[in-house]
Amino acid sequence: MAEARTTGPRARYREQTRAEIKDAALRQLAEGGTAALALVKIAKELGMSGPALYRYFASRDDLLGALIDDAYADAAAAVAAAPDPGTGPRARLHALATAYRDWAVGEPHRYQLVQGTPTPGYTAPPETLASARAVLAPFLPVFATGTPAPATAPVVAQIRAWLARDEAVAAWVHAGAPAGPEAAATALTGTVLAWSTLHGTIGLEISGHYTGMGHTGETLLTAQTELLADSFALA
Amino acid sequence: MAEARTTGPRARYREQTRAEIKDAALRQLAEGGTAALALVKIAKELGMSGPALYRYFASRDDLLGALIDDAYADAAAAVAAAPDPGTGPRARLHALATAYRDWAVGEPHRYQLVQGTPTPGYTAPPETLASARAVLAPFLPVFATGTPAPATAPVVAQIRAWLARDEAVAAWVHAGAPAGPEAAATALTGTVLAWSTLHGTIGLEISGHYTGMGHTGETLLTAQTELLADSFALA
DNA sequence: TGTACATCAGTGAACGCGCGTTCACTGATGTAC
DNA sequence: TGTACATCAGTGAACGCGCGTTCACTGATGTAC
Numbered sequence: 169m170a171e172a173r174t175t176g177p178r179a180r181y182r183e184q185t186r187a188e189i190k191d192a193a194l195r196q197l198a199e200g201g202t203a204a205l206a207l208v209k210i211a212k213e214l215g216m217s218g219p220a221l222y223r224y225f226a227s228r229d230d231l232l233g234a235l236i237d238d239a240y241a242d243a244a245a246a247v248a249a250a251p252d253p254g255t256g257p258r259a260r261l262h263a264l265a266t267a268y269r270d271w272a273v274g275e276p277h278r279y280q281l282v283q284g285t286p287t288p289g290y291t292a293p294p295e296t297l298a299s300a301r302a303v304l305a306p307f308l309p310v311f312a313t314g315t316p317a318p319a320t321a322p323v324v325a326q327i328r329a330w331l332a333r334d335e336a337v338a339a340w341v342h343a344g345a346p347a348g349p350e351a352a353a354t355a356l357t358g359t360v361l362a363w364s365t366l367h368g369t370i371g372l373e374i375s376g377h378y379t380g381m382g383h384t385g386e387t388l389l390t391a392q393t394e395l396l397a398d399s400f401a402l403a
Numbered sequence: 404m405a406e407a408r409t410t411g412p413r414a415r416y417r418e419q420t421r422a423e424i425k426d427a428a429l430r431q432l433a434e435g436g437t438a439a440l441a442l443v444k445i446a447k448e449l450g451m452s453g454p455a456l457y458r459y460f461a462s463r464d465d466l467l468g469a470l471i472d473d474a475y476a477d478a479a480a481a482v483a484a485a486p487d488p489g490t491g492p493r494a495r496l497h498a499l500a501t502a503y504r505d506w507a508v509g510e511p512h513r514y515q516l517v518q519g520t521p522t523p524g525y526t527a528p529p530e531t532l533a534s535a536r537a538v539l540a541p542f543l544p545v546f547a548t549g550t551p552a553p554a555t556a557p558v559v560a561q562i563r564a565w566l567a568r569d570e571a572v573a574a575w576v577h578a579g580a581p582a583g584p585e586a587a588a589t590a591l592t593g594t595v596l597a598w599s600t601l602h603g604t605i606g607l608e609i610s611g612h613y614t615g616m617g618h619t620g621e622t623l624l625t626a627q628t629e630l631l632a633d634s635f636a637l638a
Numbered sequence: 639t640g641t642a643c644a645t646c647a648g649t650g651a652a653c654g655c656g657c658g659t660t661c662a663c664t665g666a667t668g669t670a671c
Numbered sequence: 672t673g674t675a676c677a678t679c680a681g682t683g684a685a686c687g688c689g690c691g692t693t694c695a696c697t698g699a700t701g702t703a704c
Contacts, residue, residue, distance in 0.1 A: 176668080177667090177668080178667075178668070178678085178679075178680090181680090182679095182680090185680090199523075200523040200524065201520065201522075201523035202438075203437075203438050203523060204523060206656075206657065206658085207657080207658065207659090208656070208657065208658080209656090209657095216680090216681065216682090217681070217682055217683070218657090218658085218659085218682095219659075219660080219661090219681080219682075219683085220680070220681050220682075222658095222659075222660090223679080223680060223681075224680095227658080227659085228657095228658065228659095280520045283607070283610070283612070284519060284520040284610070285436065285515045285519040285520045285610065286610050286611055287436075288434075288435040288436035288438060288439060289435065297615075317630060317633065319626055319629035319630050319633060320626045320629075320630070322622045322625065322626060323618055323622050323623055323626045326617050326618040326619065326622055327617050327618055329617060330616065330617020330618070331617070333617070334617070337617075360616070360618060360623070361623075361626070361627065361630075363607070364603035364604045364607055364623060364627065365600070365603050365627075366603070367602070367603045367606055367607050368599035368600050368601070368602045368603020368604070368606070369599045369603070371602055371603070371606050372518070372598070372599055372602050375518070375519070375520065375521050376521055377518070380532075381565065381595070382561050382562050382564060382565020382566070382568070382569070382572075383558055383561040383562055383565070383595060384561065387557045387558050387561055388558055388595070388596075388599060390557065391554055391555045391557060391558045391596070392596065392599065392600075394554035394555075395552060395554050395555070395630065395631075395634050396630075398552065398554060398634070399630050399633070411701080412700090412701080413645085413646075413647090413700075413701070416647090417646095417647090420647090441689075441690065441691085442690080442691065442692090443689070443690065443691080444689090444690095451647090451648065451649090452648070452649055452650070453649095453690090453691085453692085454648080454649075454650085454692075454693080454694090455647070455648050455649075457691095457692075457693090458646080458647060458648075459647095462691080462692085463690095463691065463692095
């Protein structure tokens with residue numbers, strides 16, 4: 169395949185059509201999950217023939233990968249755009265958690281795509297890992313100045329060892345929360361705990377498991393976040 | 404369809420074949436997820452023709468439903484079989500959490516089937532709701548005697564209202580943790596928090612999201628569980 | 639104890655469906671001289 | 672400014688696949704007298 173131009177009207181049109189294809193794909197995803205994503209149906213929705221899609225995506229998996237990348241990027245953008253109340257890390261944590269949940273609740277199928285059951289046969293390329301990290305980056309500075317509860321000590325120890333071993337991660341943490349190694353371990357531990365706490369409430373909520381139960385996802389998330397903030401003695 | 408006998412050699416054989424079909428189905432599920440579950444392939448694996456399966460399951464959805472029911476029942480059994488260390492609710496909570504995680508890690512595809520992305524088009528029958536509750540029942544007495552942290556107050560309030568409104572749930576909670584209405588609200592709140600905490604750590608672990616990270620699912624779960632126990636001042 | 643009958647497991651052929659993907663092509667659009 | 676050429680979007684036909692499910696049937700197994 170020859171080198172494709174990255175500017176000019178043709179490239180613009182190409183990008184636009186790619187976006188339309190992904191939009192249609194997301195609509196199908198929202199209706200019937202990954203299994204419902206069919207190139208033929210997308211083509212029909214856009215008023216073009218099936219094979220035409222192969223001008224834009226090499227295969228179904230290629231399209232799926234693009235959707236996953238986009239979802240990570242969008243989630244990261246949503247979290248990054250969370251307001252900073254300016255009243256300390258605790259309030260900031262709530263703002264981040266709310267932003268993340270709002271994105272997930274607003275686009276549940278995309279959350280599932282990214283954090284849910286892994287798509288069988290699809291293995292994420294290394295670039296995706298970076299996108300995944302971008303979602304969590306804003307949480308690092310929140311916890312950097314915290315004091316982790318004794319109960320988290322074993323996790324902190326594992327994370328500390330990881331940071332000592334993996335330069336790339338250490339650099340990433342340092343970029344997000346520039347401080348000494350101990351603060352880095354605290355920051356990353358808090359972030360990982362926050363990640364799992366968020367997934368616990370949001371994942372169940374989005375899967376519809378709270379239906380018929382007395383609590384709301386929002387209240388539950390707020391409480392869990394507050395407890396986590398307590399565990400790190402956040403101001 | 405005529406009434407089927409529930410005893411006798413034919414009924415026994417029938418049950419056995421049903422079990423073999425479900426086993427084969429689970430094997431496929433483990434390999435390629437829900438999408439890979441195909442009646443034809445199951446039949447081939449059992450050395451019989453495709454249509455023969457319709458003697459045992461009315462449809463693909465029927466089989467899927469049976470698998471889901473079984474998974475709930477198995478998970479409930481695994482949690483119920485958790486040892487009671489006898490040294491108070493905190494140790495008991497750890498035992499329950501570990502039992503739940505062990506089951507999930509041992510049979511990740513079944514955990515996904517039950518707590519993961521909902522299968523598109525499949526809606527659980529009401530009986531399944533009861534099975535789902537059975538998994539959580541052992542957690543109720545653990546939290547009944549706890550003192551919930553102030554941060555959980557909004558959740559407790561919602562749960563209290565729910566218990567006042569929904570007799571079936573109130574009865575279920577009372578059966579698990581026989582005590583007054585306030586202890587019931589505490590027990591159910593703790594159980595719901597535990598549920599989401601467990602899903603947060605286990606769900607991510609099983610989806611493979613911890614790969615390449617420094618912490619183990621076990622350590623993370625223990626820490627999260629300990630923090631939750633702290634939040635309820637468990638002994 | 640033997641026989642007639644009902645029940646039920648299982649078969650093979652067939653149907654219709656939707657899918658991913660390939661291929662040879664047509665026509666429009668942009669580009670180089 | 673005009674023309675020849677290259678590039679690229681899109682088409683229609685076709686392939687092969689695997690699937691869920693139905694149907695009329697055959698043969699074995701259990702049951703009632």
